[in-house]
Amino acid sequence: MSGTFVGMPVFPPPAHAAFPPPAHAAFLPPAHAAFLPPAHPAFPKAAHEAVHNTTLRGNLRHATHTIRAKRAKAVAEVSDWAALREAGKQIKDHTLRHLDGYLVRLEEAVTAAGGTVHWAADADEANRIVTELVKATGETEVVKVKSMATQEIGLNEALEAEGIHAYETDLAELIVQLGKDRPSHILVPAIHRNRGEIRDIFAREMSEWGRPAPEGLTDTPAELAEAARLHLREKFLRAKVGVSGANFMVAETGTLVVVESEGNGRMCLTLPETLISVVGIEKIVPTWQDLEVLLQTLPRSSTAERMNPYTSMWTGTTDEDGPQTFHLVLLDNGRTDTLADEVGRQALRCIRCSACLNVCPVYERAGGHAYGSVYPGPIGAILSPQLRGTASEIDASLPYASSLCGACYEVCPVAIDIPEVLVHLRERVAEGGRVTKDGNKVVLKPAKGHAAERAAMRAARWAFSHPGALRTGQRLASRTRRFQPRTLPGPGKAWSASRDLPSLPAEPFRDWWQRTHGGDRR
């Protein structure tokens, strides 16, 4: 292992690492880091750049269209898909509506099975707990199973700051980590890379982290996978501490479930002596039986398979098999704030299948990085602004990162009405209102940049409640219609450049009615 560890953050993590600033400097190559804006740009700006990257668009188009077709086939095999989808929705909804009870039950069950449960209110606390647990083992390396929750809290960077190296072992996460890149898809974080780019990253970077890539490595997926196997195996075999998330937690039995394909998950979940799982509090299902629904819908929705190659389930610890020490860190980090919103809480039903990304026309063109969050795509557009709040430019722009075409809702295996939540969040951004932040009810001011829209709405409200003025205005508009411009001036220019303005009738409807039906009171 080289002394210069390339995973070291370029900048130390910020003091408040809570759900780190989207384009965390640590993910970017040093050359770029110096030019980083202080915060992630709003979605339109980030997307604008991505749309002009033809390689990225080509990679994304190929990948999303491939998986889209496969998923439709996998779903069609199951004749009761609609019933399974509804049951999944009901299970998760019921759980969220009674989450306190299920959390307590889960804690009891995990503890009874030999595990230790920790509670983390935010990212900082979760990172602190995990860091202390790793330090207590005396180890300075951990192997990681791909986990959205640990990415969300910036765990790798927090560990690195304490001198603990965290190795991502999922192939796509490895590509991202070696490429000093950021993930751009929930399921396939390196979806924006093609095989040629991956080959180059492996050939260039693997030697810095451990076993170098084989000589003469080509870009065939099989050879690339083999290179990853050899590189990671030495880490698996010596690892003493594993860190994971979980797809599901069963309150009734205390069982945790991780679904995966490569076997890296099984390696991290069974070979180390200590296992630490960081899991969002919304990942609970009440009973063992509930898995029969979600284990049917998740694989078909995500990788378009009847079943993913490997699923591991563990309940606390088992004597003489697998890790003998098990810690579960239950993570809030904005989830209870999301739960407090009666419309928005349905986002917590999400089982992270990523089907919504693969069908989204906006995601396909903009790419995952434009969303400025570990949760990209339609689900990210409703999850991030709820978990993080809408104070930042990027989070205020995310509810608008959609054409509202509804394809995401169609494919969602737990029927999250993403368009409904998007519209709800747009209203919050434009109008402000009551929200919950860190458990406290606060009144949000309208976001900047919506002044014109609000002024227009105020004017409309006034006009519609003053019939006389409305009539006069309509007549005036009709009579001057020949002199009206076809494009809007000022800030409206861009909007009207790509749209036809509605043409005004020669005569207002009321006048026409009065003229043609005026005397007729039948």
Place this chain on the structure above:
Amino acid sequence: MSSRDLILGRVRRAIADVRQDDTPYEQAVDRSYLREHGRRSVAETVDLLAENLADYRAIVHRCASGELAATIAGLLAERAAGSVVVPAGLDAAWLAATDVTRVPDRLGSTPRELDAVDSVVTACAVAIAETGTIVLDGGPDQGRRRITLVPDHHICVVRVPDQVVSSVPQALQRLDPTRPLTWISGPSATSDIELDRVEGVHGPRTLEVVLVSDQPRADVTS
């Protein structure tokens, strides 16, 4: 205040809109989805298992119980396996026809020692036809989870038809959640490079499933 109390307090305030008489769990979920998809005879269910296993690149073999030892010996010989991990409770007769070095599944053996072993032979707890899945529950004839993970070649014996179910719901009913469970559907695979499926990343690159029946072979395969 502890973070536990803080989070539980936040949860309770967040769901204050939920009425005390909210629908209880037993009635909250409509379970009218299917317990299995389609009607199949027992033989057809076994056929479907074989088909779906093969579809995900597992190599499927069928034999009568009397032929099992010879089948396993043949598979080990084909791979030129020099050593094989054996769970403590595996039926000794299964390996009676091979003289490959047996490595016991010991607590003390290190992952590196396991990595040096060529093959592993286990039984299973249940197999799911509709998804092409075998499930191990750490029983005495299956051993610790790591022995079916580190060696590159896994031979798994499924007793048909009694260990075969049609669907995921039926499998869960048979399984004990307090045991550590490993569900295996084909060998290790990845789709991380351009969403092209590649078999063989970190787990065993070759999975051979032997469907063994007490019936004479002709009855099983018809």
